[in-house]
Amino acid sequence: METRKSVFLSIAVSYFCIFYVSSVKASLSFDFYEASCPQVELIIRNAVSSSSSDDPSIPGKLLRMVFHDCFVEGCDASLMLQGNNTEQSDPGNRSVGGFSVIESAKRVLEVFCPGTVSCADIIALAARDAVEIAGGPRIRIPLGRRDGMVSIASNVRPNIVDTSFTMDEMVKLFATKGLSLLDLVILSGAHTIGTAHCNTFRGRFQQDAQGNLKLIDQTLDTNYANQLMKRCPVNAQPFVTVNIDPETSMLFDNQYYRNVLAHRVLFQSDSVLLSDNKTRQIVEDFANDRKLFFDNWAVAFVKLTSVGVKTDEEGEIRRTCAATNV
Numbered sequence: 001m002e003t004r005k006s007v008f009l010s011i012a013v014s015y016f017c018i019f020y021v022s023s024v025k026a027s028l029s030f031d032f033y034e035a036s037c038p039q040v041e042l043i044i045r046n047a048v049s050s051s052s053s054d055d056p057s058i059p060g061k062l063l064r065m066v067f068h069d070c071f072v073e074g075c076d077a078s079l080m081l082q083g084n085n086t087e088q089s090d091p092g093n094r095s096v097g098g099f100s101v102i103e104s105a106k107r108v109l110e111v112f113c114p115g116t117v118s119c120a121d122i123i124a125l126a127a128r129d130a131v132e133i134a135g136g137p138r139i140r141i142p143l144g145r146r147d148g149m150v151s152i153a154s155n156v157r158p159n160i161v162d163t164s165f166t167m168d169e170m171v172k173l174f175a176t177k178g179l180s181l182l183d184l185v186i187l188s189g190a191h192t193i194g195t196a197h198c199n200t201f202r203g204r205f206q207q208d209a210q211g212n213l214k215l216i217d218q219t220l221d222t223n224y225a226n227q228l229m230k231r232c233p234v235n236a237q238p239f240v241t242v243n244i245d246p247e248t249s250m251l252f253d254n255q256y257y258r259n260v261l262a263h264r265v266l267f268q269s270d271s272v273l274l275s276d277n278k279t280r281q282i283v284e285d286f287a288n289d290r291k292l293f294f295d296n297w298a299v300a301f302v303k304l305t306s307v308g309v310k311t312d313e314e315g316e317i318r319r320t321c322a323a324t325n326v
């Protein structure tokens with residue numbers, strides 16, 4: 001009786017396994033290009049490091065690019081498609097840059113391994129390299145993303161966080177991408193490098209009758225606010241930018257969390273991390289422990305670069321990143 005029961009059980013278990021395996025979507029893997037393009041990581045890394053030494057703004061651009069790609073249609077290079085009304089034409093993406101680095105890596109890859117490496121994987125690897133080149137942790141990320149065919153400007157607004165979002169709104173949006181409150185705090189640490197245009201934090205100031213700016217957001221440190229008003233007066237040119245991290249703008253470190261605690265952050269969406277007890281605690285932990293931040297960053301970055309990925313028969317491998325094949 002016992003053996004009959006266990007035979008039945010083992011048949012049931014193996015049926016379950018077959019069903020389970022066949023219903024699970026093939027996922028990304030670390031050795032995806034091992035046979036088809038073993039030089040892929042080296043080629044991308046060279047493109048990122050040479051462009052970053054020519055132009056130190058590149059690491060920030062590449063890191064922001066992966067966020068804006070992955071949140072709209074998943075990590076599928078939809079952000080790179082050019083044309084009328086594609087994602088790039090939404091105002092939320094107007095200042096996203098660094099596309100030429102991805103295209104130049106793609107050109108080299110098309111010589112060494114034609115038709116093999118997706119633009120989506122190049123974006124994820126380039127952002128990974130950008131972090132390391134700026135002094136952050138080295139991360140291994142799984143590969144095998146395929147390029148999407150859809151890029152529509154009206155998809156950007158509902159999927160990209162605005163600086164005026166409340167904590168609740170940010171948490172809800174991140175949750176729709178499978179990212180937690182903790183992931184939100186960790187990934188906001190990206191604001192340890194890069195620059196922002198004056199209009200992105202204008203809402204924290206008001207123009208008085210004399211045309212001078214006045215701080216209306218009391219969560220901001222007054223000295224810092226004065227520096228910002230000097231750099232970004234009412235008549236500032238639209239191309240003027242400020243460093244997002246006023247202390248170590250070129251270095252990927254945990255300074256962002258110290259800035260949050262010191263009320264020296266540009267966006268309301270950064271300041272609100274202090275308004276909630278749970279997020280404030282995480283901010284304090286990362287401010288005190290760079291390694292803790294780096295270890296957490298590595299995990300959250302893999303999650304970010306896995307959002308909504310297309311694999312197997314989905315999408316395609318583009319020949320050039322700015323346009324779909326055909």
Ligand code: HEM
Nearest residue numbers: 060063064067095161162163187190194195196197200269
């Ligand atoms: C949580 C909500 C977030 C908001 C509201 C936000 C908003 C912004 C804004 C307004 C800018 C300035 C853009 C400009 O004026 O050029 C910016 C820059 C940047 N963001 Fe975020 N961001 C968020 C999360 C993230 C995440 C998750 C990442 C990456 C993991 C990221 C990476 C960056 C980087 C690296 C820059 C600098 C870009 C450059 O130097 O060109 N941000 N962000």
Ligand SMILES: [Ca+2]
Nearest residue numbers: 069072074078
């Ligand atoms: Ca995308």
Ligand SMILES: [Ca+2]
Nearest residue numbers: 192245248251
């Ligand atoms: Ca920094």
